[in-house]
Amino acid sequence: MSTVYRNLFAMGTRFDMVLPGIDEETGDFVFTLIRKEIQRLEEMLSNYIEFSTLSKLNKTAPKSPFVADNELFELICDLKRMYSASLGYFDISIGNYTGSGSAKAAEGLRPKPFSGSLDEIVTNDVEKSIWFATPRLTIDSGGFGKGFTLENVKKVLSDHNINQGFISFGESSVLVLGNHPFGEGWKVSIPDIYSSESVCVFHLKNNALSVSGNTPANLIKYPQGHIINLVAGARVSKSGLVCVSGPSAFYAEILSTALFIAGEKEQKQILNNFPGYKAVRVSYEPDSKTPDIKEIEFNIS
Template sequence: MEFRFSDKNPLHPISLFSFDAMHTRIEVLLTGLDESAGRGLAERVEQECRQMEHRFNCHDLKSPLAVVNSLAAERKVEVDDELFMALELCEVFRRGTAGYFDIATDSARAGERSYQLDAKAHTVSLSREGIRLDMGGFAKGFALERIRKMLAEEGVETALMNFGNSSVAALGHHPYGEWWAVGVEHTKVRGSMAYEVHLDGGAMSVSGRSTDGRYHIVNPTTGGTVAAEELILVEGRSALVVEVLSTALYAAPRAQRGAIIGQYDGYRATEIYCRAGGGVELREIGE
């Protein structure tokens, strides 16, 4: 972990720390704690992220999720309370996004129910061999919410949490402003910003092509990779909800996006079209 501290402004001492976890770079800036308290909190945040990385990483063969993927097509697999709750949330989001957020891969058969949850026994079963649960599109938002709660419980009132420049959550606003300013990178002009988001205690998430130009988001209803040129920006209260919605809206056909975002009061979604030469076109979804 990299940790830096500054108390040049004694009214707002700053702790800034970063580390790699959950397949991304995690950065947290917070104010109001002395160096010892800031460093201690940073270590606890990293430890919590490591635990969530293990729990939700389907590529870690020793993770609880990998065990489900390995065995649950043959028999019911019991999981702990937190993983079961997360799986229940994923099912709620699948239904609330017309199926465009789906943690089950290889599940594109029409009308197929990919996995079943038994709430009494806390077990998971997969419908058939070949289905695999991948919670990568859920875990970052879940972790951001957990970190934000941890900071608030320690008395932190102003903080900004950044996961890979695509998912960002805030506590309060900038100490010397009405918001935290967060830039969305232009996809056609390196080093240029396409849009600036103002966060005051909320969260934002952006989905689209990866920074190296690859298309990586799958349409779960077809199994094919989505090759849309636009970015999808979602803003709202919950880091988890904006993470899920940005993924689902990018996967969904443009004609269906308004109906999906319309189910989530207090959330705003925008299509960002980056043009050659630095131009930008914004289209608010559902307007």
Template sequence: MFVVFLCSLLCAFSNAQREEDITVKRTLKLMGTRFEITVIAPNEDIGYINIDEAVSEIKRIEKIISSWDDASETSLINKNAGVKPVRVCRELFQLIERSKKISEITDGAFDISYASMDNIWKFDGSMDRMPNDGELQRSISKIGYQKIILDSKEQTVFLKEKGMRIGFGAIGKGYAADRAKELLVSKQVKGGIINASGDLTTWGTKVTGEKWLIGIANPLSKDKVFSWLPVVESSVATSGNYEKYIVLNGKKYSHIIDPRTGYPTTGINSVSIFAKNAELCDALATAVFIMGRDSGIHLINQINGVEAVVVDDGNKIHKSTGILFDKNQ
């Protein structure tokens, strides 16, 4: 199991001027999940003002990308599937454009049109049989990033088939974390963390000049750290099956569904992706989980500035070439 911890590693230098700064933290529910926002500020009042600004930015993004909000541009795209193109704001258009590019490099393992899938898998304990092939084929019949038609000149999005839907569940939290970080950096906030339920991005250092770190838990004991890895001006996202899964006929199935087959993924307990942007980490964590250990790590090794740690269903840790474990930290 891969558990994200936040800790610190003492730097080789000290900075007396930073001693006046303090750490301000707030935890709240945004985008249907738990966000923890931490900032370094000269005092508590300014810290909470900064956090409020980040919260407002995240809420603004949610109003654009939420498929549950009938008034959002995303909902308007879904309502007009198979009917007509919908003109959207530049921000949403570019997010969909980037999402399609990730679909291309992952051979459809990541696909925002997964939202077209019927909810035939239940992870609430009520499911007692496997869906048949016919049910699965009907479930995935509307899925396909190639069916998302973008017109950059008109700035429109068109879903080719009626019943198609797009959703940003596998990239939206990361994107929101990036934008909130970008806003706070523009406000000269010295350092902090935006943690969107395990998808996190950092900048600067702690008050003492310490680096932000994440800890990899020992697969055989989640309370013990196997190794610490620095996240300096960078991001990490983790996809795991620790809580949401089902067991049918003695086999464990993750809640993460392969949009190409309609089947839940097997063989992996968790994937953590390290990259500059949380958006990319978020999307690739899901994609690698679906692609599987070998194919996923092979893909990551071909992308500059991106690394991965994969824990398989035997609790063995695998990593991309750029990850160096230091068990002594």
């Protein structure tokens, strides 16, 4: 048995997969299925593909109910639940206010208002239809697409009895299965955004890790930050990271974004709604390059 490594480029970033303990032929077979699954999901969720299901939803739902298949309907319902559970800090209706569904395209275009919410998406459980109560609302998949895809990749691997591996999507969403061939679980380190020294290590086994935040390089390119706080109506321009591990890559990605935006008090409240997830905040005082590393604690009370 060998270690199979495969990669591909999708959703604007790279997908890397390391599967120890399987032969090349099996690796190729499974990778072909994964490639198809990622392509299917990109065609379902991309804001950049005109014929994607999400594009059709965004175009139709402001005018009339859009009848979705079960998968998309359940996804939208789940996103609405995540919106509530994250106290509104996870809100992917930003496209409403950028006019394009792209945070990049919003750069400097719209100082305000940032006030929409997923509450304005109305779902009908019987008809499986989705309707936007505000005509300008559109859904942006940028905040959950990689995590959602990784969960679907996990299903493909599981269906083929592959229970050992390390999968990275854009190096900010990671899924691990089983054990490293020479150790218990997988140890993933998060580098400091200034020095690249490790600031914390997550010991993962059969779970996922997501990292959200601003690095200096990105703040030079996008000084106002690429993440938008729709609760406050402002871009988040602070340096730092939030790393979240937990059973689902989908929820870990949602949480890492929400926790990065939220204040300390809200962070604890949010995490309280996600049992089984661990979060570490790496923050920096203005003009300081010294990281302040804190695990976000549950607010049990």
